[in-house]
Amino acid sequence: MITVNHYMLLSAILFAIGTFGVLTRKNAIVIFMCIEVMLNSVNLTFIALSRHVGNMDGQIFVFFVMTVAAAEAAVGLALMIAFFRNRNSIDVDDFNMLKW
Amino acid sequence: MYSNLWLIPFFPLVGSIFNGLFGKRIKNEAVIGGIATGMVFLSFLVAAQNFFKLLGDTEKVHELVIASWISIGNLQINWELLLDPLSAVMIMVVTGVGTLIHLYSIGYMHGEEGYYRFFCYMNLFAFAMLMLVLGGNALVMFIGWEGVGLCSYLLIGYYYEKKSASTAANKAFIVNRIGDFGFLCGLLTLFWALASKGVWTLNFVKIAESGHLLESGGLLITVVTLCFFLGATGKSAQIPLFTWLPDAMEGPTPVSALIHAATMVTAGVYMIGRMNGLFAMAPATMMTIAIVGGLTAFFAATIGLAQNDIKRVLAYSTVSQLGYMFLAMGVGAFSAGIFHLMTHAFFKACLFLGSGSVIHGLHHAYHHAHLHDDPQDMRNMGGLRKKMPITFITFLVSTIAISGIPLFSGFFSKDEILWWSFGSTRGHWMLWVLGAAAAGMTAFYMFRLVFMTFFGEQKTDARAKDHIPESPFTITIPLMVLGLLAVVGGYIGVPAILGGANRFHHFLEPVFGHALELNHIAAHGTHATEYTLMAISVAIAIVGIFIAWVMYVKDPELPAKFVGRFTAAHRVIFNKWYIDELYDFVFVNPCKKIGTFLWRGFDVRVVDGVVNGTAWVIKGLGAGLRYTQSGYLYNYAVAMVVGVVVIIGFYVF
Amino acid sequence: MQAILFYLTAVVAILSAFFVMKCRNPINSALNLVTTFLCLAVFYVMLESPFMAAVQIMVYAGAIMVLIIFVIMLLNLGLTVKTRYTHGLAAGGILSVMVLFVANYFTRAGEATGTGGSVTSELIASYGHTELIGRAMFVDFLLPFEIASILLLVAIVGAVVLSKRKV
Numbered sequence: 001m002i003t004v005n006h007y008m009l010l011s012a013i014l015f016a017i018g019t020f021g022v023l024t025r026k027n028a029i030v031i032f033m034c035i036e037v038m039l040n041s042v043n044l045t046f047i048a049l050s051r052h053v054g055n056m057d058g059q060i061f062v063f064f065v066m067t068v069a070a071a072e073a074a075v076g077l078a079l080m081i082a083f084f085r086n087r088n089s090i091d092v093d094d095f096n097m098l099k100w
Numbered sequence: 101m102y103s104n105l106w107l108i109p110f111f112p113l114v115g116s117i118f119n120g121l122f123g124k125r126i127k128n129e130a131v132i133g134g135i136a137t138g139m140v141f142l143s144f145l146v147a148a149q150n151f152f153k154l155l156g157d158t159e160k161v162h163e164l165v166i167a168s169w170i171s172i173g174n175l176q177i178n179w180e181l182l183l184d185p186l187s188a189v190m191i192m193v194v195t196g197v198g199t200l201i202h203l204y205s206i207g208y209m210h211g212e213e214g215y216y217r218f219f220c221y222m223n224l225f226a227f228a229m230l231m232l233v234l235g236g237n238a239l240v241m242f243i244g245w246e247g248v249g250l251c252s253y254l255l256i257g258y259y260y261e262k263k264s265a266s267t268a269a270n271k272a273f274i275v276n277r278i279g280d281f282g283f284l285c286g287l288l289t290l291f292w293a294l295a296s297k298g299v300w301t302l303n304f305v306k307i308a309e310s311g312h313l314l315e316s317g318g319l320l321i322t323v324v325t326l327c328f329f330l331g332a333t334g335k336s337a338q339i340p341l342f343t344w345l346p347d348a349m350e351g352p353t354p355v356s357a358l359i360h361a362a363t364m365v366t367a368g369v370y371m372i373g374r375m376n377g378l379f380a381m382a383p384a385t386m387m388t389i390a391i392v393g394g395l396t397a398f399f400a401a402t403i404g405l406a407q408n409d410i411k412r413v414l415a416y417s418t419v420s421q422l423g424y425m426f427l428a429m430g431v432g433a434f435s436a437g438i439f440h441l442m443t444h445a446f447f448k449a450c451l452f453l454g455s456g457s458v459i460h461g462l463h464h465a466y467h468h469a470h471l472h473d474d475p476q477d478m479r480n481m482g483g484l485r486k487k488m489p490i491t492f493i494t495f496l497v498s499t500i501a502i503s504g505i506p507l508f509s510g511f512f513s514k515d516e517i518l519w520w521s522f523g524s525t526r527g528h529w530m531l532w533v534l535g536a537a538a539a540g541m542t543a544f545y546m547f548r549l550v551f552m553t554f555f556g557e558q559k560t561d562a563r564a565k566d567h568i569p570e571s572p573f574t575i576t577i578p579l580m581v582l583g584l585l586a587v588v589g590g591y592i593g594v595p596a597i598l599g600g601a602n603r604f605h606h607f608l609e610p611v612f613g614h615a616l617e618l619n620h621i622a623a624h625g626t627h628a629t630e631y632t633l634m635a636i637s638v639a640i641a642i643v644g645i646f647i648a649w650v651m652y653v654k655d656p657e658l659p660a661k662f663v664g665r666f667t668a669a670h671r672v673i674f675n676k677w678y679i680d681e682l683y684d685f686v687f688v689n690p691c692k693k694i695g696t697f698l699w700r701g702f703d704v705r706v707v708d709g710v711v712n713g714t715a716w717v718i719k720g721l722g723a724g725l726r727y728t729q730s731g732y733l734y735n736y737a738v739a740m741v742v743g744v745v746v747i748i749g750f751y752v753f
Numbered sequence: 754m755q756a757i758l759f760y761l762t763a764v765v766a767i768l769s770a771f772f773v774m775k776c777r778n779p780i781n782s783a784l785n786l787v788t789t790f791l792c793l794a795v796f797y798v799m800l801e802s803p804f805m806a807a808v809q810i811m812v813y814a815g816a817i818m819v820l821i822i823f824v825i826m827l828l829n830l831g832l833t834v835k836t837r838y839t840h841g842l843a844a845g846g847i848l849s850v851m852v853l854f855v856a857n858y859f860t861r862a863g864e865a866t867g868t869g870g871s872v873t874s875e876l877i878a879s880y881g882h883t884e885l886i887g888r889a890m891f892v893d894f895l896l897p898f899e900i901a902s903i904l905l906l907v908a909i910v911g912a913v914v915l916s917k918r919k920v
Contacts, residue, residue, distance in 0.1 A: 002799075010767070014789075015852065016853035016856070019741060019848065021773065023844070023845030024842050033782055036786060037773055043793070047796075052865055053865055053867050055871075059886060066809075072908075074908045074909060074912040075911045075915065078916040079915055084828050092732065096730070734840070738848065745852060752862055
């Protein structure tokens with residue numbers, strides 16, 4: 001029988017993989033995709049727990065996460081285009097202006 | 101009723117603000133001086149109207165509340181004015197003499213730089229002085245008290261480019277601060293003492309009413325009155341705080357006449373008169389005041405004997421005469437003290453203005469001859485009576501008045517003080533001796549001044565001596581008016597023994613009578629004693645004049661011989677008993693040393709060290725920490741993940 | 754049967770997520786990400802949430818993925834692959850293992866409260882999942898829904914402004 005704990009473990013694994021990608025990759029778009037993986041793992045938790053407690057609120061929350069992710073994708077990718085125009089690269093190693 | 105009382109201080113304030121704001125642009129001296137003089141004259145008119153109304157009124161004490169100022173619990177302090185015979189006399193003196201001196205200044209200050217500034221300060225002074233004398237409670241009075249101190253400072257330092265003037269201004273201000281400290285201590289102690297008896301007030305009328313709550317002759321009242329007296333010594337240049345007044349002569353002569361002779365320096369006397377109920381209850385303080393006053397009169401007179409600067413002689417004479425007033429206050433002769441204050445205002449203002457006229461003339465002559473001699477040194481004068489007849493006559497009249505020759509104003513007031521200091525229940529024959537000796541010396545040095553300035557041969561430089569003019573009419577008119585007052589001013593207070601009614605005394609009765617009666621202060625003695633004393637003091641004065649005549653007219657060689665004989669004594673009094681040097685040694689230099697130590701040792705090392713050290717530590721921390729801000733995104737991401745792990749880990753485990 | 758499906762899908766999901774992180778070429782990462790999204794949609798169906806599965810496929814696998822691939826193509830990133838495409842592997846590995854550990858422990862340590870809510874399998878079967886979502890969305894969460902629409906509008910404007918060459 002598949003319990004909610006299975007889903008929890010699965011989503012924790014996906015979250016950790018996403019984190020690893022965010023921390024180690026240089027390509028900003030891949031980092032972005034890894035963030036999407038993390039978001040999806042959290043969505044899975046929400047839906048699993050929503051079914052577990054018998055309440056629709058978690059699923060509505062997932063809906064909003066998706067909305068925010070879509071907005072984030074639009075703005076984030078636009079940022080990347082703008083950055084690429086300036087630096088001709090989207091390596092985060094080149095994102096070094098955030099300092100004194 | 102007396103509802104227009106507020107106009108009296110208001111007019112000079114308006115004049116001051118007007119000249120201060122627009123005087124620089126107007127540039128027209130007639131307009132500036134005219135407005136300033138006119139404003140003081142307007143307040144003189146209002147003062148006169150109120151004065152005569154009060155004369156005919158049976159009710160003698162009137163209070164006028166203008167606005168509420170401080171209201172805390174039981175304590176209610178208003179902007180309030182108090183008109184009673186004492187303040188009525190004072191406003192007449194201040195506005196009357198003030199008007200004349202303003203008029204005089206129009207001519208005297210002609211062509212000075214900062215003409216408007218002078219009149220702005222003068223009007224401000226008139227405002228502050230009127231607030232002082234009209235103030236209905238101690239706080240309003242204190243505002244005036246501080247205000248006149250400020251104006252005194254500003255006007256002494258009028259020629260601020262001159263080092264000696266700015267130093268003198270600082271000295272006057274700082275010495276006055278010591279006195280103000282005493283005044284404030286007395287005020288707060290009195291407030292506390294009365295409040296502990298359930299009376300929350302600073303109002304003079306209420307203080308007088310509830311003075312009996314305090315133990316008569318007790319420690320508390322003695323401390324309070326001594327503190328007030330310390331304030332008075334600062335403002336009125338008494339021992340030990342008299343050193344600033346002679347230096348204050350650095351200011352323009354009209355300032356010396358108005359502030360440092362006629363009005364401001366008498367504020368201490370007025371203040372004691374205002375609180376006579378409290379002072380009468382403290383015999384120890386009264387005795388201190390009498391002794392200090394007598395000693396000041398005596399010592400200042402000795403210093404006056406040997407000075408050569410015309411204004412300095414007058415300054416020491418002022419200190420000496422103020423000593424007389426304090427002597428009067430100390431022996432309970434309140435009305436005599438105020439009477440002397442008034443007559444002194446007339447003749448001393450006249451003397452100062454006369455000396456100003458002489459200086460003005462000499463300055464003009466030196467300027468004409470392109471010389472740089474000191475126009476204030478009496479050794480350069482002599483024989484001026486023919487050059488400046490009006491100045492001479494008014495000056496002579498005032499000198500006779502100050503010397504105490506019968507029928508002139510100074511005689512009546514001074515004689516009454518001497519009589520009280522001998523015959524009063526609070527008096528003593530030694531006080532009389534001090535006073536009489538001072539009177540003799542006063543007569544001597546004042547006539548020495550007259551003889552050196554106006555008689556004998558002309559010692560002015562030959563190139564300048566034919567160009568000494570008589571002063572213009574704006575200068576001579578005030579001189580004549582004040583000279584006239586110096587003669588007749590005394591007749592309102594002719595004592596009963598000389599067949600007069602002593603109307604002045606009776607006029608002030610409502611203010612002083614109660615305290616005198618309550619504390620059994622009165623002058624006792626037979627008519628024979630009084631006549632004898634009077635004759636002795638007149639004789640001493642005449643002897644003084646005669647010696648001056650012998651030494652400076654009959655045999656001009658005599659003073660030099662005299663100095664040669666008594667070198668040590670002459671040097672001591674010529675150097676003012678070395679009081680300034682003593683104060684420098686005892687107070688000023690140690691203070692400077694402490695200050696230097698605190699500056700070099702404490703401020704530079706400790707305070708600056710702490711501040712600089714803090715900055716240095718922060719700078720070092722910042723220099724170290726800025727490497728954590730690499731600017732790389734993933735470094736921040738790592739930090740964030742570490743934070744999440746730590747926080748959730750802490751929460752879970 | 755359900756367990757087999759779960760484990761199978763889970764393995765596929767983990768592997769595809771791993772390759773998202775691993776692939777040198779961003780296009781390959783993107784295609785693996787599509788696989789991950791599809792696997793998650795399968796889980797949503799298994800959790801009796803067919804509407805969420807549909808939205809997952811349409812929004813994520815459809816819209817967002819198209820956007821990402823479009824940008825990759827636009828920037829021509831496939832050809833500008835650098836020799837070194839990762840950094841800080843050791844630190845990232847340690848941290849992500851710790852994250853896994855903490856997250857797993859966190860989900861297990863607690864006990865879900867308020868279980869046994871009104872939404873049961875029978876209810877979903879009788880009403881249909883879409884209707885239940887619709888009721889919750891447009892009754893209880895109407896205001897957040899409207900706010901989300903404004904958020905999307907702002908995002909559109911922001912994207913346009915940012916990617917324009919000259920404002």
